[in-house]
Amino acid sequence: MNDRLKTIVDLEKYPIQDLNSPKIKEIINKCKTDLDKFSCATIPNFILSKSLKIMNTELEKQVDEVFMSKKSINAYLYSKDDPSLPKNHPKRIFMDRDNGYLNSDLFSKDSEMKFLYEQEELLKFVSACLGISPIYRWADPLACHAYNVMRPEGILPWHFDSCEFTLSLMIQKPEKGGIFEYCPNIREPGNENFEEVKKVIDGDRTKVRQLKLEPGDLQIFKGRFTLHRVTKIEGNRSRYLCIPAYVLDPWRVNTPEHSKAIYGKVLPIHLERNKERADGLAD
Numbered sequence: 001m002n003d004r005l006k007t008i009v010d011l012e013k014y015p016i017q018d019l020n021s022p023k024i025k026e027i028i029n030k031c032k033t034d035l036d037k038f039s040c041a042t043i044p045n046f047i048l049s050k051s052l053k054i055m056n057t058e059l060e061k062q063v064d065e066v067f068m069s070k071k072s073i074n075a076y077l078y079s080k081d082d083p084s085l086p087k088n089h090p091k092r093i094f095m096d097r098d099n100g101y102l103n104s105d106l107f108s109k110d111s112e113m114k115f116l117y118e119q120e121e122l123l124k125f126v127s128a129c130l131g132i133s134p135i136y137r138w139a140d141p142l143a144c145h146a147y148n149v150m151r152p153e154g155i156l157p158w159h160f161d162s163c164e165f166t167l168s169l170m171i172q173k174p175e176k177g178g179i180f181e182y183c184p185n186i187r188e189p190g191n192e193n194f195e196e197v198k199k200v201i202d203g204d205r206t207k208v209r210q211l212k213l214e215p216g217d218l219q220i221f222k223g224r225f226t227l228h229r230v231t232k233i234e235g236n237r238s239r240y241l242c243i244p245a246y247v248l249d250p251w252r253v254n255t256p257e258h259s260k261a262i263y264g265k266v267l268p269i270h271l272e273r274n275k276e277r278a279d280g281l282a283d
């Protein structure tokens with residue numbers, strides 16, 4: 001194990017370097033149960049406070065380089081209407097979005113977050129919690145471990161992620177609002193479940209759950225199959241999160257459309273690897 005990892009993760013509480021230790025086995029079991037049931041698991045105070053400060057500082061240093069996107073968007077991350085679909089189809093419902101990313105390719109070489117993402121210990125721990133192996137780090141050079149910035153009044157409407165599994169690492173909480181809401185297991189490979197998706201977008205709260213994350217907490221989340229959103233940021237403080245992502249396909253990256261809309265640019269890799277998804281889900 002690299003010595004730097006123990007300055008970032010609370011390895012006393014969460015010995016992810018030794019997946020056979022009873023302590024971590026118990027945590028993995030709890031996460032697996034929560035992920036199976038709710039598509040989501042939380043590990044409190046995973047990151048040490050000193051490291052959290054380093055992450056906060058490295059983001060604030062580059063906060064002017066954050067790409068903010070304010071396009072109105074549907075739950076499948078598109079802003080283009082498809083008039084061939086029925087008028088009330090969820091793909092034709094567009095919602096306000098005001099959300100930004102510090103793209104992963106802008107991170108400094110010795111970045112705290114980038115280092116953490118590249119550790120095998122973290123990947124193996126997440127894989128064990130999910131009960132899925134192998135999983136891979138995302139090949140998308142812009143999105144793989146981006147910092148997410150939501151400024152006052154910022155909002156992230158209902159959507160599905162392109163990557164299968166997302167970690168959310170809370171760095172700075174807003175004064176109010178900015179609550180993560182999600183509907184577990186609403187779609188699965190081969191089944192979009194448009195009817196239920198539409199109900200949630202229209203305001204049905206029956207299946208909606210809320211998650212309160214504190215700075216330092218780590219969330220593991222099945223974002224491709226779980227409709228989710230972040231409510232409006234209230235007060236003057238921005239919400240900072242890091243979103244390292246894991247995938248089932250080590251080759252795939254974001255579509256050129258998503259990359260342009262969400263991360264502000266398209267790289268050759270996005271064009272070269274723009275193929276149909278194997279799971280048949282809208283993307």
Ligand SMILES: [Fe+2]
Pocket residue numbers: 159160161223228
């Ligand atoms: Fe998301």
